[in-house]
Amino acid sequence: MSRGTATPAVGAHVATGPASARRREGVDADDVMGPGARLAAAGVVVVALVAVALGAGLHVPVLRGSATVVFLFALLGVAPLLLVRPMPLARFVLLAVAGSITGTIGIGYTMATVGWWHPAVPFAVVVVLTSAVLASTVLRDLQQLRRRERRPAPAPLTESVRTGSGRIVLGGTVLGLATVVVAAVTHVGDPVPAGLFGRLGIGLPVGLAVLVAAAVVAFVRGRAVAVPVVALGLAVQLAQAITYGMPTVTAAARHVGVLEYIRQFGRTDPASDIFQTWSGLFAGGAWAADVGGIVNAMTIAAWVPVLLAGVTTLGVGVLAAHWLPGRRRPWIAAFLTAMTGSLNTTYFSPQSTGVLLVVAMLVLATGPLLETAAAVADGSVQRVLRPRTVRLPQVLAIAVIGVVLVVTHQISPYLAVAALGVLVVFRLLRPWWLPLVVLVPAVVFAALNGDVLGRFLSLSAIGKVFDNVQPPEHDMTVLPKPLVTGLAFDVPAATLVLVGLVAVVTVLVRRDRLHWGLLAAAASPISLLVATNYGQEGIFRVVLFATPWLAVLAAGLPLPAGRWARVGTAVRAALRPAAARYVLAAAGVTALVAVGAFGQTALDWNRVTTRSESAATQWYDRTAPKGSVMLLTGSGNAVPGNTGARYFDVDYVSREALGPYPSGTGYDPDADVSTLTRQFVARTTATKYYALVAAPMGAYDERYGYQRYPDYERLADAMASSPYWHRVWSSGTTAVYELTTAGMRHAAS
Template sequence: MTITSDQTPHTLESETETRVSPAVREQLPSRRTLRDRWCALEPLTRRTAADGPTDAVMDPTSRLLAALLSLVPLPLGLLARATGAGTLGSVLLAVFMTVGFGVAVVSLVPRLTRLGFVVYAAASGLAVTSAVGYAMALTGLWYPRVAFAVAAVAAAALLVRAVVVEARRVSAGRPRTAHHRPAGATRDLAVVGALAGLGTVLAAVDAATHATLPQPSGLLGTVGPLWYVGYALIAVSFVVALLRRVLVAAPVLAAGTVVILSQALLYEAPTVMAAARHIGIEQYVLGFGRLDLAGDIYQGWAGLFVGGAWIAASTGLGSLSGLLGIATWWPVVITPITVAAVRLLAGRFLDPQRAWIAAAVFALGDAVNSTYFSPQAYGFLLAITVLALLVAPPATDGLDERALRRVRLTRWGVALGLSVAVTVTHQISPFMLAFALIALVAFRLVKPWWLPLLAIVPAIGWAGFNWRLIARYINIGDLGAVLANIAPPEHPVSAAPVAAVTRLAFYVPAAALVVFGIVALVTVLQRRDRLHWGLAFAFVSPVGLAFGTNYGQEGVFRIVLFAAPWLGVLVAAALPTGFGSLVAERAAGLGRRAVRTGAAALAPVIALGFAAMMAVNVYGQTGLDWARILRPGDAQVTSIYEQRAVFGSMLFSLGTKNATPARITDRYDQVDYSSRVRVDGFPTTTGSAYDPVADLNQVTYTLQSTPIRGDVYLYVSDSIGGYDDRYGLQTWNDYQRLRAAVADSPYWVEVGRSDTARLYELKRDLQADR
């Protein structure tokens, strides 16, 4: 990676001291201040061919194909809807509203790499849906299909324009901009891609044929042998890529996505229970056609929800099952794009092969289902995209000063637009983005100095506008309490032990991250240059969150998420430049013997580490499926409660509320939820010493004597039993005895059921006594 001045280019990889061009040095006073020396540092510049392999600018043929493929879902979707294939048509139109809108916007931007085109198109498509959804929901002018018609015509016009422009460039015979790969490299890339693709397909087919409700053994104990064959093929493709010294892009994307894809096909449901609350906000917007900024914090930061509601209303996916489907497939789509965004960011500092390895560290190190249907996943993707956009300038060779200024203004404008989208979607993501930019600016890895303001100003402004919503979450005692704020969530004390699988699902991925952290630390201490110190400070910058809040005892998970991309960059930076790249080795004139005894000697170690991280990732992601998965039957029962209950009613989860898909309809703000955490706690006995009837009677007495404005309901489900068993709150056997006691109780009447849950209402005469 190079940082250059007008006079003396040099390489940051080997930089050991601050170097300033002679022209700049002559203009400085003899006794320079710290500010003078900081200003004299040259910011990060674009990688060039002299630095090693770089990403090629996208050629006209590829841009033409992208525009054509993005345009196709619109007519096909409309045709499918007109001919009665409603579900297929809805999916195609939803694809056009994200992919098509994004490609239409990005088609106006020249000189993008293929990877940049994909990432910026995805981010732009999401930002467009949020912007249009917000405009309608804030004004109350909720006309989703009219807005879709206008936006679709505009997007289609831009795509047709792109097709015409790029077709002319292709017919004019303009040279393709591409890497000059050595003979056989293209074939090797195809082999690697085929292996990774075949492995993904085999795993997906096996998961689809074993579709079921979550089981105690999780995904690994539910799928068949074919799934393991497919998963192993992905690891093999990575090894082949290293041995043939071609890009590991396909194996990394496959490994980062296949587990989440398998969960979607196996369970046909969202992977995290909190997705229900997010569906509820969408239902609210669909039902009322507006936001209530005086309501709750979700209404104030609704970028994901209003965009999702607009897509659902325009495509016919607005039913509960349709919204559950969107939430189920959201992580399957967003995960590879997020991995690609991290790769794009890493490519600003590293050659392509090491940048993909950095993306692999991020993809496989993330083992806590962080890309589920949530504002956090949306905000994180856009934040990483903004960083990739600002960290280094794009290819501007041959442009005059006026054109260069236009390119800079475009980058800053797009970055501001995406920052605003982050700001109105998630409370902490814009501040995490600002922390990273501050670290990079401090080490002069980016310029100008005011770039962090692109994130800070909108974030502070929006927080001030919604101060009444966030004031209740701010605790003066949390300010400066860093250690307390990064402590993981605590669970109530009970008589049951925490399951070993639960401890391992958290401790094993955490141990892997610690190992990566040690590698990153060694890298920084060995290099001790401005680049790596800047990356190190960007890595620790998310800790800034812990100085202000514990974020509902989830701050540590958010800190790890935003630190992970920088961790990947530092780990990959430990490898020699051009590691595993046939292009780099040929460019450097290295012979086969030198290659085998040099950088290629690391290949077995890297391959073994990749395979180990794949095992860690799949275990961390799926070990707690029994407790985490949002079962459709559970959502059906809680929606019955919300639609049936009168204003002020309360649903009591007979166990933890963490396993309850709460607030899932447009009436979520008219009813309430509670659980054993808030009322009486969990049983202190287990096994033969536990009396379920006495336990239920105590719970019933407490609820009967509690002042509640509406009716009282009781909720039991397989999810609660699985969650409480895994986290040591109550054993599965004890919970089944308690469920049987509820069914036999004279105090509760069943009013709703599904294959996984039951809903009971406290008898009217007991409620009257309250």
């Protein structure tokens, strides 16, 4: 991807400003992928395709499925990028993954929309085209490798890694991740009240501590900084995927239901619900699942977030390098983004995918800005910041990603347009019409599906920003919430506020067009709240898209000058310079990792679906007659409902819909079962009545003050012994019951 150049005016010269054109992605300009690195990238793709073939030929489902998902979601875009001009490794990885997701969604969505569902055919075409491209690029790179000088230029990251500090960073990162993986593999199981740390024991903090040490060395020495930062950005998601084997957010289950619907019927039904309309991610996942022969698509929902988390962290670092100097600051921005992002957990969702694609679009659109110096009338020299001009290849790439984004998520395209529009207004980007490349397809698609979208929009919400900013409320609360519930949100939120304050200080100190523009870009997601509350989650989406910009500004905080600089010098002299740098870096990195890990794992007990609960809802979806209804004996927010293709045929009723929870100390589980049975049958009409008992519902009710967990356990025992219900399925901490004849008579009496 070539960078645009501009010819300075007469008497002007190109200067090295805050983001010189000589700096690329936080590394030196000559630190781009050489022929050896490109051959390695091609080799990874070949290995993945061979693994797919071996898995299919030898009937090894795990190998076939995992290799297929890796290829379609992470490696599909490698071959096309090998055809273009060499680029830094970090940029290559970001665009390769973004291109893979774009291609997978585009192909899957096209098949599902036109109703032509033959997954093997486009996969074969993709494999043939990929093989042809790889064959040509491998020959080219082999020839270039032979022509290289005896002492070749360093490949990406090689110069940083081959030093003593670089080896320590790389070795520490590998050791830290390996420790986390071993701890997860040896402690596979359901969530516990103490979260992931309680599940894995000492292995998780030890692994994170090693990663922290590697990051500290990297930040202090300025070597291979991206490596531990990206590792820390995905370490927790990786441990959760291995340990739980399930999505970390129950809402992902609804997404899997759409995915399974597409697999079974070979099409979508856009008029039925908003998930079927904006089904890009789900269609792409369905294509990968069918080609990979994956029986339970919940595994895709569990593992794709690991990729999204790591590559989004990488992408923020690449984006930040356009404006931040040096090897450290861009990755400080990436680190801040990853560690303060737990308010919006990365999971198998259009919004998490949308963030990554928006970051990729911004990387394509932006770049290092040029400063020119020109003489003015009074003889003084004025420095002028010149806008970045986006070339046609980048515009086309943005347009393709934008179209896929439009059919994947409802709000991401508009928030991307808001950010691009701000950069244009502040004359940091041109041409002026670039935001229209994303906006026009989004508006057209929304207009075509206005009847579906209109169900989720309210004219009364337009303009009520203060009302729309309110977070979700839990109206059924009858007990005090545990401290951990509040801290899981308050601690990351407070940290993010601190990052925002530092960002504002940076702007006030710099006071130039670049930093004011970046601050306005951070504020641009607020435009969402002008039109909707987004289901009382608008504030979280604003935070999600504002965080990278705030992190970039915070990482750009100028070093102290004047009196404060002298104070800092005195402190460093007293502590010895090297020791002071390590101590300060260790304190900062440790604190942020603690915040990020706590925010991501503290609510695992009530937020992560158990394997048995997921299996129960899948069994219900497969076997229950059409028109059946299942009573959820706790909050529906803790149940992975609608995980199968028949999610239009069977329904669920959450306990919250049947009235308030019992309050007071004299809880009677038998009376509760009796009351629930009456209310359930009286308020629903069904061909068959079922009930679900599962530990995550009791955990959710405990954490949000609905009901004490011991009382839920008593309710579970009462259901097991009740004459009104007969157990028809059970596994682990989950049981499914069917209403008996006695239960029907009791409900009618």
